[in-house]
Amino acid sequence: MRTITEGVLESSRCPECDTGIQADSRFTKWCPACDWNVDPGGPEPAKGRLEALRRTLARRHGEKLLATMSTDAPGEQRARRDAYGVLAYVVALLIHGVTAVLATTGIWCVVSGWGGLLMVPGLFLLLLGWGLRPRLNRLPKDEDNGAVLRRPDAPELFALIDEVAEVSGTRGVDAVAVNADTNASVQTYGLRGRLLTLGLPLWESLTPEHRIALLGHELGHYSNGDTRRGLVLGTAFRSLGLWLFYLSPIPNPTAVQMITNLAYIGPRLLVQGVLMLLDTLTLRSTQRSEYLADSAAARAGSTEAAVGLMDRLLVVDSIDITLRREVNSRQLRRSGQPRGTEGEGLWEELAAHIASIPESEYERQRRVGALRGHSVDATHPPTHLRRRRLLDVGPVAGVVVADEERSARIAGELAGARGTVAREVVRDGVDGV
Structure with missing residues (x-):
């Protein structure tokens, strides 16, 4: 067979x-x-006006930035804050100011109108201010999705992260979350905690060199001034998203709810406008940080590894399709398997498939990416521009090395998480995790 x-x-x-x-x-x-x-298939249509705007700006800024950054070798560029970045901070502070005004007005109404009618609007404003307050990211729990590792759980993995972080000009992370997403990311939790999230479908499809480049790229966001990941702007974006959620139209409304929906139109358009403005003001800085993160990936793992990582990102759809097919197959025959063994070999099958993808398919995906202006998401420069920049500045040898023994030790530390996530994926399905 x-x-x-x-x-x-x-x-x-x-x-x-x-x-x-x-x-x-x-x-x-x-x-x-x-x-x-x-x-x-042709390009997928944008979902909504904000997504369409982001795609347009991603192409425009990506091409302009490429022209100004291609002549600099990886490591020579440093992020800088321009007038747009300063204005973005002002807008973010105004967003948080609105929440503060709501809460302050609510306190005044409650205190000055204690026992009277002013308490009703006061309590409402207090509740509204509390609901719209800036929220810090929290460290996920193991039961949320996958597993969360601390330094004692995976000393070799954290040692590799620290080594890559030093090359990238920053410090390492405080926790690593392992889940079933075909992605990787970094974020701050609390005030100073750092979390690296590794999606196993992506991680397991990469070579050791690609993984070092991936770590270099993600950690590079901390050293190059990626403002969207900062405390002020990051919480402002989350607050705007929450406002849009509260102002979303009520589905299948009654007559009274239809009036509420009509009343929401103006505030919702205003919030969407502010979100688009903040997007526009920060996108150039965000795209610059992506280019600089690519430079960090090349310094850590080599130009060849960084470019190879981008090629892997072009076949993410193939990773998802293969994983879904394998999961469906295992679900069909799960009744005849001992409990707890349904996820065995899942990641090995996925890695074998990715390793078997011919160069002709990667070349096709590169050409499709150039035609569509493909990017990992709408905030990233088009992937073919990122790839071209790394190749234009010449090859860079990677500083960090993961030999077979080190890779095996890291795989051993991740064995428990790999098994847990594989069982969750097979039990719940790809879309259920």
Whole structure:
């Protein structure tokens, strides 16, 4: 029986230019000579006005920044705050000021109108101010999704993170969350705590060199002035998101609720406008930080590893599809398996599939990315521009090395989390985790 890591090499002729084509049966058949069928699906439409704006700005700023940053070798650039960044801080402080005014007015109404009618609007404003207060990120719990590791749980992994952090010009993290997302990220929790989140579908599909580049990129956000991850702007974005949630129209409204929905239109448009303004003011700085984080990835793992990591990000859809297929297969035969063993070998199957993807598919995805302006999300510069910048400045040798023994020790430290997440994925399904 053929496995998901095996394909059939099929030969044919291009219907456009008559060039000979050889294609793996698992992937899209296309012509490298004339780009016939290189992007049969076409780009996905943007979801809403904010997403469309972000995509447009991502392309525009990404291309302009590439022109100004390509001549500098990785490590020579430093993030800098411009007038837009200062204005963004002013807007963020005004957002928090509105919440403070609501709470202060509520306290005044309650105190000055104690026992009277002013207490009603006072309590309402107090509750509203409390609900809209800036919220700090919290450290997730193990039962939320996956597992959370501290230094004693994975000393070798944290030692690698510290080594990469030193190369990136920052300190390491205080906790590592391992989950089932096809992603990786860093964020601050509390006032100074640092959390690195590693999604196992992505982590397990990478080589040791790619993983070092991934760590370098994520930790590079702490050393290059990524303002959106800061306390003031980060909480402002979360507050605006909460305001939009509160102002969302009520589905299937009654007659009274329809009036409420109409009353919400003006405030909702105002909040969306402020969110778009804050997006516009911070996007250039955010995109610069992504380019600089790529430089940190190259310094830590090498230019080759950083570029290879970007290629892996282009096939994220293939990772998700493969994982979903494997999970569905295991769910169908789960009744005949001993309890607790349904997740065994899941990550090995996924890694084997990714390792089997032919270079022709990566090249197709690179061309599709250039056509669509693909980016990891709407705040990132287009991936092909990030890749071009690293290649244009010349190769950089990585400083951090993960040999087979070190990689094996790290894998041993993650074994418990790998098993836990695999069982959760098979039990709940890909979309349920």
